[in-house]
Amino acid sequence: MNAQSTAVGWAVVGTGTVSHAVASDLRHVEGARRAAVWSRDVRKAHAFAQQQQFDRAYVSFDQLIAAPDVDIVYLATPHATHTPFALAALDAGKHVLVEKPIGVDAAEARTIARAARANKRFAMEGMWMRFSPAYIALRAEVASGALGDISSVRATFGLPFGAKDSPAWSADRGSSTLLDQAIYTVTLARDILGEPAGIVSNATTREDGVDLSLHATLLFDGGRFAQLAASMVTYIDPTASISGTNGWATLAAPFWATDRFRRHSGDFGDAFDAPVDRVFPQEGHGYVPMLRAVQVAVTAGLTEHPLHPLTDSIAVMDVLDRIRSSWLPATSI
Numbered sequence: 001m002n003a004q005s006t007a008v009g010w011a012v013v014g015t016g017t018v019s020h021a022v023a024s025d026l027r028h029v030e031g032a033r034r035a036a037v038w039s040r041d042v043r044k045a046h047a048f049a050q051q052q053q054f055d056r057a058y059v060s061f062d063q064l065i066a067a068p069d070v071d072i073v074y075l076a077t078p079h080a081t082h083t084p085f086a087l088a089a090l091d092a093g094k095h096v097l098v099e100k101p102i103g104v105d106a107a108e109a110r111t112i113a114r115a116a117r118a119n120k121r122f123a124m125e126g127m128w129m130r131f132s133p134a135y136i137a138l139r140a141e142v143a144s145g146a147l148g149d150i151s152s153v154r155a156t157f158g159l160p161f162g163a164k165d166s167p168a169w170s171a172d173r174g175s176s177t178l179l180d181q182a183i184y185t186v187t188l189a190r191d192i193l194g195e196p197a198g199i200v201s202n203a204t205t206r207e208d209g210v211d212l213s214l215h216a217t218l219l220f221d222g223g224r225f226a227q228l229a230a231s232m233v234t235y236i237d238p239t240a241s242i243s244g245t246n247g248w249a250t251l252a253a254p255f256w257a258t259d260r261f262r263r264h265s266g267d268f269g270d271a272f273d274a275p276v277d278r279v280f281p282q283e284g285h286g287y288v289p290m291l292r293a294v295q296v297a298v299t300a301g302l303t304e305h306p307l308h309p310l311t312d313s314i315a316v317m318d319v320l321d322r323i324r325s326s327w328l329p330a331t332s333i
């Protein structure tokens with residue numbers, strides 16, 4: 001792929017939670033070379049490179065994106081930093097896989113899409129749920145009519161991540177349960193029901209504006225609806241279900257990274273007494289299908305992935321913007 005080898009060189013930017021999981025999953029991707037890692041802290045960069053077996057460690061982002069053996073830059077940093085890092089990497093001629101959310105709003109997502117087009121480079125948001133075998137199979141069952149005409153979706157993702165005043169969540173980093181958790185619920189609702197015609201929502205926000213919990217009802221043509229909720233301070237059942245005229249199906253927790261769903265369908269007897277379980281093998285921490293798909297697309301010269309094109313990231317960000325702008329004046333805690 002790059003001048004020095006036929007392997008595809010990956011760089012990981014940031015050394016936090018998801019960087020470790022993804023770096024470890026890269027070992028399962030045939031032809032992926034763990035080329036470089038970047039951190040603001042030299043010790044962390046070297047420790048990560050050693051632990052995850054990356055060739056080199058950088059504290060200069062400019063040097064990392066100038067490295068000839070780096071093909072794909074995976075960005076796993078705070079939300080507010082995604083766009084500047086992505087633009088710099090694209091302008092340096094690198095392909096980018098940007099952790100979700102691609103930016104903090106739809107305007108940023110559009111800016112990244114323009115830069116990817118201008119540089120003729122691959123860009124994608126790391127919406128791994130869309131590459132999960134269980135999720136793909138459920139979408140196929142829905143499309144084939146197994147649940148009849150779809151009438152509603154419920155998707156909720158609340159986990160108490162820590163203290164409400166944790167410095168890990170800050171407005172200047174773009175911390176937000178809308179961007180961090182609700183993005184999965186909106187992605188699922190759009191995948192099944194399309195673009196919402198109306199939105200009813202409210203959120204609980206911290207004084208600095210960080211939204212901590214929210215609920216939203218998305219309204220669609222024909223009375224269809226999606227009930228969504230997200231939180232970073234309390235549990236909210238981390239499952240999702242899709243219902244229609246012939247039954248319902250539930251993605252097991254955590255629905256955004258699940259290996260299974262249960263379908264209840266048919267007449268009342270079958271729906272209640274004869275559910276069908278579908279279970280799929282999970283590779284690594286669950287990121288492998290997405291990483292492999294990105295690498296295959298880049299190797300094939302694609303600039304977007306058909307399973308998660310930039311137009312979809314932009315459309316989801318548009319819905320997130322609409323949800324945010326529908327909130328009543330901030331309710332601080």
Ligand SMILES: NC(=O)C1=CN([C@@H]2O[C@H](COP(=O)(O)OP(=O)(O)OC[C@H]3O[C@@H](n4cnc5c(N)ncnc54)[C@H](OP(=O)(O)O)[C@@H]3O)[C@@H](O)[C@H]2O)C=CC1
Binds near residue numbers: 017081099179180
């Ligand atoms: N797909 C998934 O399953 C998951 C996705 N995510 C997404 O991944 C991204 C990162 O999340 P997560 O790994 O949980 O976050 P962490 O806080 O654990 O790690 C973020 C890393 O970004 C680096 N960083 C760069 N610039 C800054 C800055 N200005 N302030 C703070 N850190 C900075 C830090 O690395 P260093 O100190 O080395 O510079 C830090 O370790 C987010 O977009 C999040 O939504 C998160 C979890 C799971």
Ligand SMILES: O=C1CO[C@H](CO)[C@@H](O)[C@@H]1O
Binds near residue numbers: 159180181256
């Ligand atoms: O995207 C994500 C997936 O799930 C994690 C929790 O398990 C979240 O923290 C994260 O933001």
